[in-house]
Amino acid sequence: MDRVVEAVPDGRSAGAPAAALLSLDGVTVRYPGHTALHGVALDVAEHETVCVLGPSGSGKSTLLRAVAGLTDVASGTVRIAGGDQAGVPTHRRGVGLMFQDHQLFPQRDVGGNVAFGLRMRRVPRPEVQRRVAELLDLVGLPGAQRRRVDSLSGGEQQRVALARALAPRPAVLMLDEPLGQLDRHLRERLVVELRELFRELGTTVLAVTHDQGEAFALADRVVVMREGRIAQVGSPVEVWRRPADDFVAGFLGFRNLTDATVARGVADTPWGELPVPAATRDGRHRLLVRPSGVRLTAAEGAPRATVRARTFRGDHVLLHLAPERGPALEAACALGEAPAEGDTVGLAFDPSEVVVLPIASDW
Numbered sequence: 001m002d003r004v005v006e007a008v009p010d011g012r013s014a015g016a017p018a019a020a021l022l023s024l025d026g027v028t029v030r031y032p033g034h035t036a037l038h039g040v041a042l043d044v045a046e047h048e049t050v051c052v053l054g055p056s057g058s059g060k061s062t063l064l065r066a067v068a069g070l071t072d073v074a075s076g077t078v079r080i081a082g083g084d085q086a087g088v089p090t091h092r093r094g095v096g097l098m099f100q101d102h103q104l105f106p107q108r109d110v111g112g113n114v115a116f117g118l119r120m121r122r123v124p125r126p127e128v129q130r131r132v133a134e135l136l137d138l139v140g141l142p143g144a145q146r147r148r149v150d151s152l153s154g155g156e157q158q159r160v161a162l163a164r165a166l167a168p169r170p171a172v173l174m175l176d177e178p179l180g181q182l183d184r185h186l187r188e189r190l191v192v193e194l195r196e197l198f199r200e201l202g203t204t205v206l207a208v209t210h211d212q213g214e215a216f217a218l219a220d221r222v223v224v225m226r227e228g229r230i231a232q233v234g235s236p237v238e239v240w241r242r243p244a245d246d247f248v249a250g251f252l253g254f255r256n257l258t259d260a261t262v263a264r265g266v267a268d269t270p271w272g273e274l275p276v277p278a279a280t281r282d283g284r285h286r287l288l289v290r291p292s293g294v295r296l297t298a299a300e301g302a303p304r305a306t307v308r309a310r311t312f313r314g315d316h317v318l319l320h321l322a323p324e325r326g327p328a329l330e331a332a333c334a335l336g337e338a339p340a341e342g343d344t345v346g347l348a349f350d351p352s353e354v355v356v357l358p359i360a361s362d363w
């Protein structure tokens with residue numbers, strides 16, 4: 001039963017890692033007429049990669065900007081290596097930035113752009129050339145030193161911006177949608193290479209991305225934001241297996257969510273009765289049933305559903321089901337066993353794939 005999961009009560013404030021290089025404490029950011037961050041607390045350990053996820057407008061970019069000193073902090077503290085950054089300008093914070101709107105220098109060629117931070121730090125020319133070549137290889141633009149920036153596609157420019165941010169090997173590298181415009185194939189390759197590179201360089205990374213897959217592949221810990229607050233912090237596995245609440249579960253793409261009343265290990269739900277993890281207390285709960293916990297069965301008397309659609313998911317098929325009772329359900333099904341659209345199937349539920357969430361959120 002190691003896959004039985006209960007929502008972690010402290011999921012919203014998962015433990016601070018040791019030796020925080022970057023530390024936010026009670027950080028509030030206000031724009032005219034709008035509070036974008038509400039007392040955010042977050043520690044990022046040295047050498048750690050933390051990815052911030054969340055819906056549009058939840059404050060992800062504002063969090064990065066507050067750390068970088070690009071946005072005023074109304075209250076609270078940002079510390080880097082223990083030092084309070086209040087009043088410290090961006091260029092003295094030891095942070096490397098790659099932001100969506102961070103333009104390249106159009107008058108410089110690719111090599112000149114990547115070398116910029118190194119030249120500012122008076123790194124010797126042969127070392128600059130070596131590092132620039134190495135970084136351009138890494139981002140998939142080998143030998144592009146002499147190319148004009150305006151001759152590059154948007155995706156290529158993004159790769160140059162990434163190389164430029166990495167070049168000075170900053171203490172904290174901050175990335176806002178670093179791979180946003182790249183095609184999937186390149187993104188997947190770069191995520192793996194970036195992770196290796198960050199490990200090798202010992203870089204501490206705070207990144208914002210819309211792409212869950214990217215965040216989960218890149219991060220040691222993910223932060224899920226909601227309306228200017230942290231909804232959950234944890235390792236990708238923790239967050240995936242134990243979403244702190246309904247919001248996080250929904251944000252991760254889980255659709256099988258329902259209110260339920262539990263008595264003696266059985267939940268009364270709109271889909272009928274289903275078994276829940278043995279440790280679940282009796283009473284009202286919010287339940288998440290993972291698609292892998294919705295099984296098809298030929299058993300007599302099982303609740304029935306019609307297959308509305310099937311989505312190919314690489315190693316399985318996601319079935320979109322219309323149950324006779326209750327709202328739509330998603331079920332993960334092995335490739336060779338997927339029923340056809342329009343088929344009627346029997347349903348069974350696996351309690352080890354049922355997650356018990358808090359009934360109400362205090363947002």
Ligand SMILES: Nc1ncnc2c1ncn2[C@@H]1O[C@H](COP(=O)(O)OP(=O)(O)OP(=O)(O)O)[C@@H](O)[C@H]1O
Pocket residue numbers: 031032034035036054055056057058059060061062063
């Ligand atoms: N300069 C500004 N003035 C006023 N409001 C702003 C400003 N910048 C951001 N906001 C607002 O603050 C909130 C948080 O914005 P932020 O850009 O941090 O969100 P985000 O999570 O990064 O969104 P996205 O994923 O769309 O980039 C939003 O409601 C946004 O409209």
